[in-house]
Amino acid sequence: MPAQTNNALKISLTVVSKYGTLIAMAAMIALFWALSPRHSFLSMTNVLAVVNQSAMTAIIASALTLVLVVGEFDLSVGYHASLAGVLCTGMIVRSGFPIPVAIAAMLAIGAVIGLVNGLLVTKAKVNAVVATLGVGTMLVGLTYGYTQGSPITSVPAEFKQITLGRTLGVQNPIWIMLIVLALLWVLLNRTALGQRIQAVGANQEAARLAGVRVDRTKNIAFGIAGCGAALAGLMLASFLGSGTQSAADGYLMDSFAAVFLGSATLRDGSFHIVGTLVGVLIVNIGFNGLSLLGTPVFWQYIFKGGILVLAVALSSIARQAAKEV
Amino acid sequence: MYGEIQVDKVSKAFGGVQALSEVSLTLRPGAVHGLVGANGAGKSTLIRVLAGAVLPDSGQILIDGKAVEIGSPTAASNLRLAFIHQEMSLIPGWDVLRNMALGIKPHTHAGIIDWRPLRARAQAVAERVGMQFSLTTLVDDLTTADQWLVMIGRALMGESRMIAMDEPTASLSAQEAGKLHAIIRSLTDDGEAVVFVSHRLDEVAGLCDDVTVFRDGKTVESAVGRKLSKPELVRAIVGGEVETVGRSESAAVVGEAVLAVESVSDRKKLRDVSLEVRAGEVVGLGGLVGAGRTELARIIYGAEKLTSGRVLYQGKPVRFAEPADAVAKGIGLVPEERRAQGIFLEESIAFNINIATISELRARWLPWLKMRKGRERAQAAADLVTVKAPNVGVKAGKLSGGNQQKVALARWMVDRPQLLILDEPSRGVDVGARAEIHRLVRQFAAEGSAVLAISSDNEELEVLCDRVVVMAEGRVAGELQGQEITQARILELSFNRESEGE
Secondary structure (H helix, E strand, O other), rough: OOHHHHHHHHHHHHHHHHHHHHHHHHHHHHHHHHHOOOHHHHHHHHHHHHHHHHHHHHHHHHHHHHHHHHOOOOHHHHHHHHHHHHHHHHHHHHOOOOOHHHHHHHHHHHHHHHHHHHHEEEEEEEEHHHHHHHHHHHHHHHHHEEEEOOOOOOOHHHHHHHHHOHHHHHHHHHHHHHHHHHHHHHHHHOOHHHHHHHHHHHHHHHHHOOOOOOOHHHHHHHHHHHHHHHHHHHHHHHHHOOOOOOOOOOOOHHHOOOOHHHHHHOOOOOOOHHHHHHHHHHHHHHHHHHOOOOOHHHHHHHHHHHHHHHHHHHHHHHHHHHOOO | OOOOOOEEEEEEEEEEEEEEEEEEEEEEEEEEEEEEOOOOOOOHHHHHHOOOOOOOOOEEEEEEEEEEOOOOHHHHHHOEEEEEEEOOOOOOOEEEEHHHHHOOOOOEEEEOOOHHHHHHHHHHHHHOOOOOOOOOHHHHHHHOOOOOOOOHHHHHHHOEEEEEEEEEOOOOOHHHHHHHHHHHHHHOOOEEEEEEEEOHHOOOOOOOOEEEEEOEEEEEEEEEOOOOOOHHHHHHHOOOOOOOOOOOOOOOOOOOOEEEEEEOOOOOOOOEEEEEEOOOOOOEEEEEEOOHHHHHHHHHHOOOOOOOOEEEEEEEEOOOHHHHHHHHHOOOEOOOOHHHHHHHOOOOOOOOHHHHHHHEEEEOOOOEHHHHHHHHHHHHHHHHOOOOOOOOOOOOHHHHHHHHHHHHHHOOOOOOOOEEEEEEOOOOOOHHHHHHHHHHHHHHOOOEEEEEEEEEHHHHHHHOOOOEEEEEOOEEEEEEEEEHHHHHHHHHHHHHHHHOOO
8 A cells, every 4th residue: 555545544543533522423413403493403592401411420420530540440429429419408408407518518428438439449459340339339228228218308499599590691500510620620631630640540550660659649539539429419419409319320321431432532542521521412412412303212322322332442443443554 | 202302593683682593402302401591691582482482583493303383382382392481370269270271172071171081180290290289279379389390280281292491490499499300300201301491500500411501692502411510601601701891980979878778588589688879879789680689679669568677768767658758758760661660651751751750840829730841841851861752742652662761761860869779771772872871870870869770781780880789599699899890790699599608
């Protein structure tokens, strides 16, 4: 093969591997815009609705991203979010704590639960999948024990307003998401801690020998994931207007899907915050578009699983091929 | 009875390095053939050629007078050549029988393994090599010597005409080694050809019927059916013509002891090691691979626990829980395995250089890092060590080995630790970069830091160091200073064993 075509092939493969998910997202947007009744897909209302639907998943998934960057796993985030939802509403409704106190308590408890995950992994040397699955299952138990099986209702309007309200015409969850994402992006890319997190994930032994405290770095990443899970969980409770057991369990799969979709975006298979956001958006754009078109719900799930597997597979195949050309 | 295995003018080059050049030797059935030589002399490459792991560039292998192609490990095993490699390859948690049966194609009934013939075969092998333990013992519960028996047993499970053993006695006591020798003798009595690689020269002198000495990829001495004495072996290994390279004399005034190691032992390898490194001097740590030098460096650096003995840093006893503690105190380490431990291949040069001192880049008022300062600082360090790259944003994985090593070194040029430990600083590095690295290390010491440099390249020690401590089998075998530092002396000490009372 002449060198020029070779080069062109290599470039196009690299483009597919790095921008494939973005191209797919653009294609989906164009398709839904063209097919939706009165082009309602790209109406301001619908665009904001899609992003709003993505907000809580994006928060939990971007916090989870740090754990994956550091080279570990956290399977407890969904159950953790459910627990935070019922505990937060319970503190407000049952025990009469002020809303800000309840929220602060959730974030603090979230960090502690994350830290427990981290210590099990770093100090007790339990495999992260096992440790976080075990902790997550115990959290389910705590949730049921606390609610005694019935959801916590009659939540004050101020609490609901946190996620139902708007600021400058935009839904509050979108603002919260943007702030959390910006904070985590800066943390990961512009702080010493973030560089250490990346170093541990890139090569744990090299990081250790370069003077990075590997265990401490991992514990902090788990702690942040715990905070993210708690925040998303209490936001969901506010959105639903009740603390319901297992309400947020589904965030586990959604956030993992988003993080892995994101790893196939812009980078060579490594996890990063912007990619995670793209991952969340792709899934929600697909869900929203398909329902606007009146597609049966089962298709929406097949789409969700399908695009995850397809995007990651295509990106990794294109990357391999680009290397071999 | 099998015939001979002949290696005929086999050559093999890796990159620019001639690992084997026109090596010829004959492995006789019923004889133990010793392969000796310094690290990198070509013994292991020859074994890998026989095992089908490496294809020779030229030359051939003849078995029973016929040329054979050994293109893969399977081909080697079909030719009834068995290998016991240096690293233990037993599967922990499995019992002796399962470990021995590994690699044997078992009889199966509808996919279910029939263990009876395997067990019978293993039992016969166990008796042959004199295993004093049951086949159901977990290999984890065995001593190192018994684990070797299991490895030999595995090699004997299939039909074999030759068994090659790479340093089988390196981690055995004298008594255990003696037992192994008896087993080897019983194998050769049955007509097996045994290839025996060892650094223990007295053992080679006593056990081997034939000996081939390697130096720089060539066979420099071979004795068939004749014993070579230990002094003869040493002479052959070291060689007469040791070239003398201009040694750079220390310019710095040697100061206070920065590091003092006092009677450090670990449970595995190190035995009562003591040494001292002073400010302004480069101390070399010589010896053979496996002498315990890396282990010592890791203990000093806090990467491994200090269990027995003392480490004094700047006069005070220290016990680092993790390397970060050592780094905080002003110690740096450039590890042996560059790609696995030294460098973040997927990250930029700047990332690689800045990571050890990243917190110094914190902005004063804002919670983030001064990225531009980081880049400038990394660029300055990279320029200092003359990394060849367009800029410090380039991924480290894209650099040559020599440049990667310079990046690993540049990491410590930012803060200039008081003690720098280098583990094989110029392994896999081209000649130009090597000279450059030596210059940098000398300069680093001249500015008042202490350097401990581990190297298996004796020429490097000769050129680079003010003082060389040679280790052998976990002990300090001797110390050389100034004009005493010659490649020959280092090599001699490397083969020194305490049991010989030298």
